[in-house]
Every structure is written in C-alpha cells, then in structure tokens.
Amino acid sequence: MALSPGDVDRFEASRPRLEALAYRLLGSAAEAEDAVQETFLRWQAADVARIEVPEAWLTKVLTNLCLNQLASARARRETYVGQWLPEPLLGGDPMLGPADTAEQRESVSYALLTLMERLSPAERAVYVLREAFGYPHREIAEILDVTEAASQQLLHRARKNLTTGRARTEVDEAAARRLVEEFLTAAASGKTEPLVRLLTSDATAVGDGGGKVPARAKAFEGALAVATFLRGLLLPGEAKRRYLGGKPGVYAWTANGEPALVAVLDGRVVGVMCLEVTADGVVAVRSQVNPDKLVRATELWASADRREPLLYAF
Structure with missing residues (x-):
C-alpha cells in the first residue's frame, strides 16, 4: 500500500526512538537498523488510516521483531567464535538515544548491554521499555x-x-578523557604497577574478535593479569604492525557513555576499548575488535571533532 508523504514523515519522526530502542534490545547497531527497516515495511503494508496510536503500533511491531531476533541470536551466539560483546556506539551517535536520566544512561552503557545477555528476551524487553523509555506496565x-x-x-x-x-x-566527557589519558599512560609505561593501581583487585579484561581478529576467548582475571595483558598489548612489535598494516592512533573518547580508548588506522576504527568505572577503580576492560562491529563507529569517526591521538600504538 502506498504511503502518503504525511505517513512517511510520521514514521521518520519515530525512527530515532525506534533505532535507540532496537539497539538496546539487540546490542547491535546493524541489526537495529534492519529491525527498524522491517518495521517500516510493516507500516507500509498496513492500513495506517485505521491505526489510532501510531507510536504504540510501531513500538509493538518493532519490539516483537526484536524478540524474534533475540531468540534466533541466542542460537547463533552459541557457535560464535570467542567472546561475544555488543557493538559499541561512540559518543555523539544518535542511536544512543535518550540520556536525560541516570536510568536511561545506564540502559545503554556497554557494561549493562553485556550483562543483558543474561536475560531472557522478554525480561530484556520489559527492562528496556520501562527503564530507558519509561513505559508504564499497562502499555x-x-x-x-x-x-x-x-x-x-x-x-x-x-x-x-x-x-x-x-x-x-x-x-562526564572531560573526566572520561582524563581517566583514559591516565589509563593509557600507565599501560604504555612498560610497568604493571601504575596500571594495577587504577584497577580493582578483581578486574577483568575480555575482547571480541569474532574469529576475524585475534582476541583471547577467556577473560583475564585479577588486576595483575589484566595489567600484564594491557602492557603487552601496547608494547612495540613488528608482527603487530605488519598484521594491522601500520600503527593505529589511540584517542581518548567515550563509547556508550563510558570512558573508552579508540584505535584508528587510516581513518578506520580498528578497536574500541571500553572501561567500566566504579568508585574503587576500573573493574572491567572490554575490547571490541571485530571489524563487522566497528563499521558504524568508523562512519561516525569520519565526521567527529577530534584532537591528535594520545599515542600511536605498537
């Protein structure tokens, strides 16, 4: 059924909210975009004149598409190579959605998106709809x-x-940059002690390479193990440079509202390392290096207002 310009505009006005909702439900920007596009196709095929509350209709269709996607995603992730982590969104990405309340900011944090893999699809949907978007239980x-x-x-x-x-x-962004600078300085010092002091005693580090980039499947556990790993990661090495095809610049940034290190080579984001911060220090380091999950980050990076890199790795 052909949509009127007004019907198209009505959907497009809802697109940012739908994308933010789908991303929180799926943990993948690419899958979120696909789900929103499928929702548009359902909108196009519907008798929109008979839909009394378009926002509610679109939300219901999208949410149920995402629930189906989550059910199939669980099966796919059982055969995923290595550790599965969400797709990170760099600061400034509109898909991060509403961030007016602490609950909204928390709902899109990289740490929480990772933890939400524990939930059933229905639990995840209720949590996101309630905490991030404030829907009453009746709706x-x-x-x-x-x-x-x-x-x-x-x-x-x-x-x-x-x-x-x-x-x-x-x-905030200024504090995040200071923390990343301190963290990177400690990691690049060649010594483990400065980095250990920034980590909690039970800190962990894990990476997602998706079988396309080397990443340890099992997490490093404990401040000393994490510090030793990070120190080795930044040590110069010809093999590393050959593998990547150069020396990536490392920037202080935010991803999903958390302090992050962003590694960029020839304009392409090749890694995003998110730091989960508590009052006791950095409790988790999660690195996304799967190139399939860095496409959107690279697109946003092209237009980002950035400074010089803090250092060139390797």
Whole structure:
C-alpha cells in the first residue's frame, strides 16, 4: 500500500526512538537498523488510516521483531567464535538515544548491554521499555501481550539478574578523557604497577574478535593479569604492525557513555576499548575488535571533532 508523504514523515519522526530502542534490545547497531527497516515495511503494508496510536503500533511491531531476533541470536551466539560483546556506539551517535536520566544512561552503557545477555528476551524487553523509555506496565503488557502482573514480575527478575553489587560511577566527557589519558599512560609505561593501581583487585579484561581478529576467548582475571595483558598489548612489535598494516592512533573518547580508548588506522576504527568505572577503580576492560562491529563507529569517526591521538600504538 502506498504511503502518503504525511505517513512517511510520521514514521521518520519515530525512527530515532525506534533505532535507540532496537539497539538496546539487540546490542547491535546493524541489526537495529534492519529491525527498524522491517518495521517500516510493516507500516507500509498496513492500513495506517485505521491505526489510532501510531507510536504504540510501531513500538509493538518493532519490539516483537526484536524478540524474534533475540531468540534466533541466542542460537547463533552459541557457535560464535570467542567472546561475544555488543557493538559499541561512540559518543555523539544518535542511536544512543535518550540520556536525560541516570536510568536511561545506564540502559545503554556497554557494561549493562553485556550483562543483558543474561536475560531472557522478554525480561530484556520489559527492562528496556520501562527503564530507558519509561513505559508504564499497562502499555508494556499490551506491547508484549502479557498481563501487567507478568510485566512487573519480568522487570523484577531482570533487575535481580543485572545486579552486580557495584555502583557504576558516571563521568562526564572531560573526566572520561582524563581517566583514559591516565589509563593509557600507565599501560604504555612498560610497568604493571601504575596500571594495577587504577584497577580493582578483581578486574577483568575480555575482547571480541569474532574469529576475524585475534582476541583471547577467556577473560583475564585479577588486576595483575589484566595489567600484564594491557602492557603487552601496547608494547612495540613488528608482527603487530605488519598484521594491522601500520600503527593505529589511540584517542581518548567515550563509547556508550563510558570512558573508552579508540584505535584508528587510516581513518578506520580498528578497536574500541571500553572501561567500566566504579568508585574503587576500573573493574572491567572490554575490547571490541571485530571489524563487522566497528563499521558504524568508523562512519561516525569520519565526521567527529577530534584532537591528535594520545599515542600511536605498537
């Protein structure tokens, strides 16, 4: 069915919210874009004149598309090579969505997106709809075709499964840059002690190479192990330079609202290292180096207002 210009405009006005919702549900910008496009096709095929509340209709269609995607994604991730991590979004990416409240910022943090892999698709949907977008349980129940009591129970289970016992520390962009600079200086010093002091005793480090870039499948655990790994990562090496085809510049940035190191080579983002910060120090280092999950980051980087790199790695 052909859409009127007004119907197209109505959908396009909803696109940013739909993309932000889909990204939180799927942890993948590419899959989020696909889900939103499929929602548009459903909108195009519908009798939109009979849809009383377009926003509610679009949200329901998108959410259920994402639920189906999550169910199939679980099966795919069982055969994924190495550790699966979400696709990071660099600071300034509109897909990060609303960030007015602490709950909204938390819902898109790289740390929480990683933890949300623990949830069932329904738990994840309720958590995102409630915490990030403020939907009342009555509307969530209608979107998911469950009772309000079931929606409340799903949210309770989701919150319980996401509890880590640590309070995440929020940092602004200036503080994030200072932390990354200090972290990188310590990692590049050739000594483990300065880096150990920035890490919690139970810190972990993990990377996602997707079988396309070398990344250790098992996490490094403990401050000394993480510090030793990071020190070795930045040590000069001809083999590293040959593998990458040059020396990437490393920048202080943010990704998903967290301090991050961004490695760039010839305009292409080749790695994003997200730092999870608590009052006790850096508790987790998560590195995304799978090139398939850095396409959007590279696109945004091309127009980013950036300074000179802090250093050139390797």
